[in-house]
Amino acid sequence: MLKFLRKILSLQLKDCIKKRSEHGKNLVAVQLPNCNVCVEENKQCNCDHIIVEDRKNTSVVEGANVDVNADSSFVHAVINMVGMLIGLGQLSTPYAVEKGGWASAFLLVGLGVMCAYTSHILGKCLEKNPNLASYVDIGNQAFGSKGRCIVATFIYMEIFMALVSYTISLHDNLIIVFLGTHLKLKLAMLSTSQILTLVAILIALPSLWIRDMSSISFLSTGGILMSLLIFMCVAVTAIFGDVQANNHSIPALKLHNIPSISGLYVFGYGGHIVFPDLYKSMKNPSKFTKVYYMSPFN
Numbered sequence: 180m181l182k183f184l185r186k187i188l189s190l191q192l193k194d195c196i197k198k199r200s201e202h203g204k205n206l207v208a209v210q211l212p213n214c215n216v217c218v219e220e221n222k223q224c225n226c227d228h229i230i231v232e233d234r235k236n237t238s239v240v241e242g243a244n245v246d247v248n249a250d251s252s253f254v255h256a257v258i259n260m261v262g263m264l265i266g267l268g269q270l271s272t273p274y275a276v277e278k279g280g281w282a283s284a285f286l287l288v289g290l291g292v293m294c295a296y297t298s299h300i301l302g303k304c305l306e307k308n309p310n311l312a313s314y315v316d317i318g319n320q321a322f323g324s325k326g327r328c329i330v331a332t333f334i335y336m337e338i339f340m341a342l343v344s345y346t347i348s349l350h351d352n353l354i355i356v357f358l359g360t361h362l363k364l365k366l367a368m369l370s371t372s373q374i375l376t377l378v379a380i381l382i383a384l385p386s387l388w389i390r391d392m393s394s395i396s397f398l399s400t401g402g403i404l405m406s407l408l409i410f411m412c413v414a415v416t417a418i419f420g421d422v423q424a425n426n427h428s429i430p431a432l433k434l435h436n437i438p439s440i441s442g443l444y445v446f447g448y449g450g451h452i453v454f455p456d457l458y459k460s461m462k463n464p465s466k467f468t469k470v471y472y473m474s475p476f477n
Contacts, residue, residue: 251391251396252462253466253469256457256461256467256470257470257473258399259395259457260471262398263399265403268447269406271443271446272443274443275287275443278433278436280429281431282431282432283433283444286437286440286444287444290444290447291448297451298454298467299471302458302464306464314334337452338452341449344446346376349376349380350373353376354375360375362374386398
């Protein structure tokens with residue numbers, strides 16, 4: 180009977196030692212030279228400068244900073260950025276060049292260089308602190324709660340004004356496309372153009388629930404193709420459509436119009452607001468700067 184109890188106790192002791200040894204592999208003790216005195220005197224060291232780290236817990240904490248939804252490739256990021264930039268600037272830039280003169284195009288190039296540099300700085304900020312996910316977080320990190328409120332106010336105002344601009348443009352163009360169409364709603368006193376605008380907004384509304392940037396890239400591809408189609412239609416009409424310019428010439432520069440057209444040029448780079456989301460969605464965020472440099476050439 181005693182032998183049987185001894186065997187059980189020895190097995191339990193071996194299991195206990197095995198568990199402690201496995202747990203000890205996950206613990207790293209960093210001991211400074213001053214602790215040698217405690218070791219030599221066989222005393223328990225209670226020094227404050229002993230650092231014990233749990234490898235498993237550390238790996239879990241580090242893994243928490245990784246974005247689970249970061250599944251967008253380099254190509255997807257380029258497509259999304261090209262779709263954003265070409266969609267915003269294609270319609271406003273020709274009008275700005277006409278009003279400001281050919282030389283005002285250098286302002287567009289200068290703003291593009293500035294936007295490229297700020298996007299590079301933005302990528303560095305997000306790389307340095309993985310917990311940052313938006314301009315609001317960057318404002319909070321740099322200037323505290325007041326900076327967070329100020330940045331959030333400007334960001335949301337920009338988004339709202341951009342949506343208003345797109346809605347106005349959508350309304351004006353739908354009237355031309357569906358010229359002669361008459362629609363009426365019995366429950367609402369809306370004109371035909373207002374009904375068409377409302378229908379277009381409702382069609383685009385489900386895209387708000389798409390959170391995967393790789394899926395949004397397919398929508399961006401459609402936007403790029405539509406922009407190229409518009410450009411080709413204008414070019415073909417100008418070349419083969421016997422369009423008369425009526426001796427309309429664009430001057431080299433109109434200084435008095437520069438303040439007004441600057442907003443149109445800046446609007447072409449309004450996609451800068453989504454850059455943090457593009458960065459966070461990339462599998463390899465280190466290529467974010469290359470994405471922006473590649474976008475204007477596409």
